[in-house]
């Protein structure tokens with residue numbers, strides 16, 4: 001699948017930006033890539049380290065809090081570069097993972113090819129590309145214990161199954177940019193889609209975000225943030 005102008009709002013190439021480009025690849029403090037929007041002062045990950053951030057917020061405080069589950073259903077809101085899915089696969093151990101990813105603006109494969117995650121994490125690049133190229137809304141076996149479904153739609157349009165997810169990675173752009181997505185309505189939808197005991201993690205600790213999560217029914221806590229990055233992060237639990 002090649003980039004097509006009308007298909008992908010984010011047409012990226014680190015060497016040659018097209019006139020339609022809205023982001024470019026940059027290197028964060030731990031050496032891993034992220035994407036920086038050219039239209040706003042916003043990146044896909046922390047500039048202090050993309051892999052470091054993912055490892056802390058979504059793996060340590062998310063996946064690794066669910067080690068008692070032999071099977072785990074995960075929803076990622078904002079698939080983007082696919083780093084969190086790759087990290088989850090690499091840290092899944094013996095767990096069966098059923099991973100659902102939402103992304104209304106998928107990256108073109110030329111850009112994904114250039115990201116240095118598989119190189120840094122010594123992971124199989126074909127598997128990473130396979131996730132990005134998965135047929136939408138079809139469950140694909142990426143590895144023996146890891147199935148993956150990509151939904152090319154935003155959270156507002158996603159028909160979330162009831163009481164289904166054990167873990168939610170809420171990884172949208174900053175609430176200041178996408179205020180309409182960090183609301184009690186959206187979090188209520190995610191609350192209904194969560195099983196009792198489910199965890200949702202995110203990098204934002206904004207008061208309004210935490211209040212919206214609480215209003216939706218989650219128990220919300222602040223935890224220390226990633227090493228070298230933001231001081232705090234948020235974890236929400238459906239009791």
Ligand SMILES: C[S@@+](CC[C@H](N)C(=O)[O-])C[C@H]1O[C@@H](n2cnc3c(N)ncnc32)[C@H](O)[C@@H]1O
Pocket residue numbers: 043044045077078079080081082083084102103104105106153154155156171172173174181
């Ligand atoms: C912070 S970035 C991506 C982070 C991503 N988890 C990663 O590791 O690259 C936010 C992502 O959310 C996507 N997005 C924007 N609106 C969305 C929506 N309504 N629902 C789900 N994802 C959305 C963006 O296209 C972008 O890829």
